[in-house]
Amino acid sequence: MSHLLFTPVTLPTPDGHGLAVGNRAFVAPMCQYSVDDLDGVPTDWHLSHLGALAAGGFGLVVAEATAVEARGRISPKDLGLWDAGQVAPHARLVDFIHGQGRAAGVQLGHAGGKASTWPMLPGSDDGTTIPADQGGWPTVSADDAPVMPSMAAAGALTEAQIAEVVDAFAGAARRADDAGYDVVQLHAAHGYLIHQFLSPLTNHRTDGYGGDLAGRSRLLREVVAAVREVWPDSKPLGIRVSATDWVDDGLHVGEVAEVLRDLVAAGQVSWIDVSTGGLTDGSTIPVGPGYQVPLAQEVTRTLADAGLGEDAAVVSTVGVIVDATQAETILATGQAHAVSIGRAALVNPHWAAVAASQLRVPRAELPHAPQYFRANF
Ligand SMILES: Cc1cc2nc3c(=O)[nH]c(=O)nc-3n(C[C@H](O)[C@H](O)[C@H](O)COP(=O)(O)O)c2cc1C
Numbered sequence: 001m002s003h004l005l006f007t008p009v010t011l012p013t014p015d016g017h018g019l020a021v022g023n024r025a026f027v028a029p030m031c032q033y034s035v036d037d038l039d040g041v042p043t044d045w046h047l048s049h050l051g052a053l054a055a056g057g058f059g060l061v062v063a064e065a066t067a068v069e070a071r072g073r074i075s076p077k078d079l080g081l082w083d084a085g086q087v088a089p090h091a092r093l094v095d096f097i098h099g100q101g102r103a104a105g106v107q108l109g110h111a112g113g114k115a116s117t118w119p120m121l122p123g124s125d126d127g128t129t130i131p132a133d134q135g136g137w138p139t140v141s142a143d144d145a146p147v148m149p150s151m152a153a154a155g156a157l158t159e160a161q162i163a164e165v166v167d168a169f170a171g172a173a174r175r176a177d178d179a180g181y182d183v184v185q186l187h188a189a190h191g192y193l194i195h196q197f198l199s200p201l202t203n204h205r206t207d208g209y210g211g212d213l214a215g216r217s218r219l220l221r222e223v224v225a226a227v228r229e230v231w232p233d234s235k236p237l238g239i240r241v242s243a244t245d246w247v248d249d250g251l252h253v254g255e256v257a258e259v260l261r262d263l264v265a266a267g268q269v270s271w272i273d274v275s276t277g278g279l280t281d282g283s284t285i286p287v288g289p290g291y292q293v294p295l296a297q298e299v300t301r302t303l304a305d306a307g308l309g310e311d312a313a314v315v316s317t318v319g320v321i322v323d324a325t326q327a328e329t330i331l332a333t334g335q336a337h338a339v340s341i342g343r344a345a346l347v348n349p350h351w352a353a354v355a356a357s358q359l360r361v362p363r364a365e366l367p368h369a370p371q372y373f374r375a376n377f
């Protein structure tokens with residue numbers, strides 16, 4: 001049986017060589033809230049979690065939202081890459097992933113006005129701001145209004161402070177390279193800082209970082225340019241976007257696709273992971289199997305119309321993709337070039353090996369760790 005999910009994919013790079021990834025099942029970045037000392041440093045949990053996913057056969061394993069500066073953490077227990085001391089523990093994760101023959105990615109992010117919230121662990125009051133006397137910190141955003149009703153007001157970044165944030169992204173990217181990561185994914189989704197600037201829901205600025213699409217996308221474009229400066233030409237740069245806010249007065253896929261098309265055409269970005277939402281209560285989001293696939297398809301089509309196919313940028317889709325046939329159908333119908341798997345990978349870290357077996361990949365080619373050869377995938 002032919003299958004696309006377990007055919008290799010190349011993430012294009014400016015030097016023309018590309019990053020070869022063994023298959024098209026990627027791990028979606030997922031916060032683990034497992035930084036014990038609140039210092040952004042990966043722990044044994046991260047090694048165990050990402051290690052299992054690498055052993056389980058995913059072609060690209062992407063570490064969770066990793067803060068480019070301490071105040072950009074979603075929660076105090078997030079990973080970071082704002083300090084040189086964080087590099088070696090990240091390198092330990094990368095080395096294990098590479099040892100399994102997988103590509104290693106890291107999502108670099110800044111939570112902006114959605115920072116300083118409680119970790120999403122059982123019993124926590126997640127989605128609300130941590131008070132200062134309980135370890136919370138002041139947050140920043142495009143505007144000085146609260147980004148969500150349950151969160152504290154943020155401080156609107158000045159232009160000089162925006163430049164510092166851009167520098168922080170570049171510094172973190174340099175450290176991600178030092179740690180050996182193959183891919184950086186910029187977090188421009190889910191209502192965090194870059195999305196706060198992109199969306200008319202949370203950006204009412206009257207300076208050059210607000211207003212029309214050119215203004216609202218300026219922070220993203222500056223971050224991409226600054227990261228691309230320090231991120232090697234031999235490595236692909238990705239972006240995760242929220243392609244829509246799912247409300248009329250929010251961000252729409254046409255705008256997002258236009259910005260992405262220009263970044264891909266400029267040769268700066270070569271992997272786009274298409275998610276949605278993050279700035280509303282979610283009540284208008286039609287969550288269901290593959291509900292975000294049409295958005296990925298729209299981005300794929302916009303790029304293709306500009307002559308930008310998989311050889312220019314790989315588009316991955318995410319969101320309630322749970323089984324092999326579903327994933328295979330998405331790829332076979334050209335709606336995306338790869339799939340990112342989130343919760344299904346938490347349920348079963350060996351999701352990829354099982355999916356390969358279901359798609360009748362020959363037993364000797366199943367993407368599992370050799371130690372699991374005798375398992376009946
Ligand atoms: C525990 C958990 C943590 C998450 N953390 C992140 C994150 O760090 N960055 C991000 O962009 N999305 C994050 N997400 C969203 C997932 O990457 C994914 O987009 C979402 O779960 C939908 O995909 P799924 O239906 O396959 O789970 C998280 C999701 C879960 C369940």
